[in-house]
Amino acid sequence: MCIQHDQEVMHKLFSNIHLPLLDVTAAPPATPFTNKKVGVVFCGRQAPGCHDLVCGLVDMLCSGSAGNRVLGFVGGSHGLFNKHAVEITPELCAAFCGSGGLEMLGRTVDRIKTVEEMQQVRKACLDLGLDGLVLVGGARTNTDAAYLAEYLKEQKVSTAVVGVPCGIEGSMVNEFVEASVGFDSAAKAMAQLVGNTAIDGSSARKYYYFLKLMDGSTTGGKIPTSHVALEVALETKPNLLLLFEEVDDKRLTLRELVHEIAEVVAQRAAAGKNFGTVLVAEGLLAAIPEFRALITELETLPMPSTVDKVLPELTQWSKAIFTSLPDFIQLQLLLARQSNAALQLSQLETERLMAWLVEDELKERRKKGTFKGSFSPVCQFLGYQARCSMPTDFDSDYAYTLGGTAAILVANGCSGYMAVASDLAQPVQSWRVGGVPFTTMLQVPPSSSTETFRPRPSIFPRKVDLEGGAFRSWLDVRKLCAREEMYENPGPIQLSGPSAGRVSSTIATRFSYLQELAKLREHLEAESTRCRPGCDPPHVMVATQSLSTLNSILDELAGPMAATPSIERVQK
């Protein structure tokens, strides 16, 4: 069985894959934590809220308890490797609280992976005497944190490693993690810009705006997602939305995709509308099979390079595609790569390529007389203007809460945990906080026949669920959006007033796994109480039979799966 195999792989790499879930409660702790020294590192990319996270960490550790100190590593992972840290005081926090960016500490590479890097971190933890280390970032950072926690445990270093889910791409989510810090703010900041632009289009009625939306994961990893693009589409109702996941799911070729866009343009032109707004997810091209093949081939070649050098190295298929692309895309494919050798999809002007290809097809249609409109594309990349936005109230609260939770986890020596908060669609007062072991989130990648390396279990970015509520809301309106101007402009992020509390719909519509688990536990307890010794024997019989049936069903559904981790309580 696959699951059997996965368990074996996990067991080999991690000494304890049955750590319990942790619930943090507000009861006074038996022994207040004192003289703790905790380091914090920005490993991921810029996400609104990261400063508030540090504020939460510092406030939880330093207000009320004596002798606790927080060290911030300057310049991210590099700072950690080089033990370049500054003490973060409540005064420093006050200066950065509520602001965007990672200016407080900066960032560099987002990787702690090689043995050498692990050793450097070990040395830093020992030399600085850290009781805890909080890593802030997305799926990759938290995967690294899992391995680091295991490594330090092996090495008998007592520093507790805790991760926090951050990243505008919003893909560091799963059953336990309902949202990634920064997603709400970045999506809203981009929605404001898309809303403005769409209305600009319908005012002058002469441009097609092709807007590419930054998805943090494409600059940080190889697996793109389109959560931001989908959320922005739900907020603004553009004429078209090109999602990585949908194109991937439908296995669309470039020509088919372009044809679909051209159809909408032609349909609108027939109604006298030679304008519109098209949202393009940053990672789109990675979803197109022939393009993906080309990218894979290019990634094996040294870059930067030139067309002449690269062409002989490509297969016939990829060569044909490469030469069919406009010059500007060819050049962009041959740029220098970032540290992980992955192609920088964010540097690829996907939106311009799409506009160029659509224009090409429309020229053909015009020749045949099937298109009589005009087509003036204006291309824009929305990202850098938004990812350092001031955090929304939601992100401020969420990040601050996670910072405080991380503090409690490290102070309690809970290593190998991610700080989480759940029931996020509820008011802050109703949120539940706790820790989830990294091991519950690691997945063993499917092995392939050509595989020569041992599979490395990782936390994978979660893609947009094409069966999920958010995407289905888009399906409900997309036809109308293509034809008409259903544009909505949510306006700038408000920090007070009635709209300040609104949470983005991706987050608000999420199924709360932990909440369901809690309900389940309540039911079990009710059963147990109801059927206590002394109760009516027929009741016990009914209950027993019923539960037995349920267990058989679940066995059938799930196979021999590991049990849900149990829940323990840690206290502030």
Place this chain on the structure above:
Amino acid sequence: MCIQHDQEVMHKLFSNIHLPLLDVTAAPPATPFTNKKVGVVFCGRQAPGCHDLVCGLVDMLCSGSAGNRVLGFVGGSHGLFNKHAVEITPELCAAFCGSGGLEMLGRTVDRIKTVEEMQQVRKACLDLGLDGLVLVGGARTNTDAAYLAEYLKEQKVSTAVVGVPCGIEGSMVNEFVEASVGFDSAAKAMAQLVGNTAIDGSSARKYYYFLKLMDGSTTGGKIPTSHVALEVALETKPNLLLLFEEVDDKRLTLRELVHEIAEVVAQRAAAGKNFGTVLVAEGLLAAIPEFRALITELETLPMPSTVDKVLPELTQWSKAIFTSLPDFIQLQLLLARQSNAALQLSQLETERLMAWLVEDELKERRKKGTFKGSFSPVCQFLGYQARCSMPTDFDSDYAYTLGGTAAILVANGCSGYMAVASDLAQPVQSWRVGGVPFTTMLQVPPSSSTETFRPRPSIFPRKVDLEGGAFRSWLDVRKLCAREEMYENPGPIQLSGPSAGRVSSTIATRFSYLQELAKLREHLEAESTRCRPGCDPPHVMVATQSLSTLNSILDELAGPMAATPSIERVQK
């Protein structure tokens, strides 16, 4: 005398150049206006607040008074020429109140200039029985309005023509007009994006952001201004600000300008800072003498064109510059032109050109060993995302007020006036509203020896005053900004809370001419009262001598100038 000549030119074109200034007061009108029919046209480009302006117009005419109607022309000037109008009801207003863009009515070309166009407008006014026509736009629109008012008067058409100063570029300002509707919102929306981007830069510390800021006037006219760029710089404190006016004033060549930027990059690199944010005013290239010569030559050639076709037509100088430019700029210079045949500076990737040229110079420096840093430019054009922003509270209030003022002016038959509000740095309750005759704002362009046409007096866009308070504030900090990261992020526009009421500093620091005039009048009245018949004769002697001296001084200062127009009152 020049002034003599100007007066003659004006007298030939305008029947009455001595119309009084009008003050609108809140006293109940002697006869309330009823059964008025007023048209409104969006002649200018998208500016936040234009919808609120229409709301103010409709509320003033339709609430309380009977039988008044407002007609909105669909698709701007084209709608006016074709008599395509819809009635604007308070219900329609409610749907658009507080939103950006011109979606309510749309826009097309922004010109009412030829005799044929004037005749079409005359016909529309007569056929629809308009008592008034409100034109919304910038310097060009209000110039057109001046000529239209005169033309209709000549033609004995009783429709009163009134203009309203709108446009994000903020250059439709003068002694009487303190601000242009939309400037405050657009500048703040762009400042938010620049602030986010600058902080992104100082978080990752590896990119140079070259941000070109849209200046509405370059898309609408041939005279660029940099008010938006200056205001944004004051709000965000970038490392560099490249202003059209300053480069123009210093007569910098392209090489000198590039050298200045490279110096700052090199200085920062020496301090270990290979990142920064550079603001580029959209019209910058028009300020560079050799580039301007090239543009002028290109504007006489038919476009779109190709490099091969164009080169033989250029002078040796321009040919040399043209061929020294990178391909992407050459191609952009040869694009199709907009209706007025002016080169579309907004379509020229000035920011990319600057980055390219700086990179080129840094390569030279690196060869010589005088530059050891890295230089990764990221270029962005901020415009379409901002010019349809939701209006700030200031712009909403200002536009609504001007709409109401325009209603009073047309209802009173005051043709040839611009609706104005002054003392804008004060709370709304203290604003003064009124009308200023277009003739006081028209300027006769300086005649040149080669001139073959009769000069056409126009309202010219006001450039950034390099002696003014706003620019001097920038001078005070620019050295520090170049060296350090003084970045400020004003954040998103707030519609409630403490920062909602803040007015942009360009507007807040303006000298209120009308307020000064009012003070003068108060002094004169005090003099007159104090020296009334029966007062002490020596007092009269002192006052007479003193006033006589003052008049001599003013005569000396001003030459035989036209008197300041007198002020009359109209009432709602």
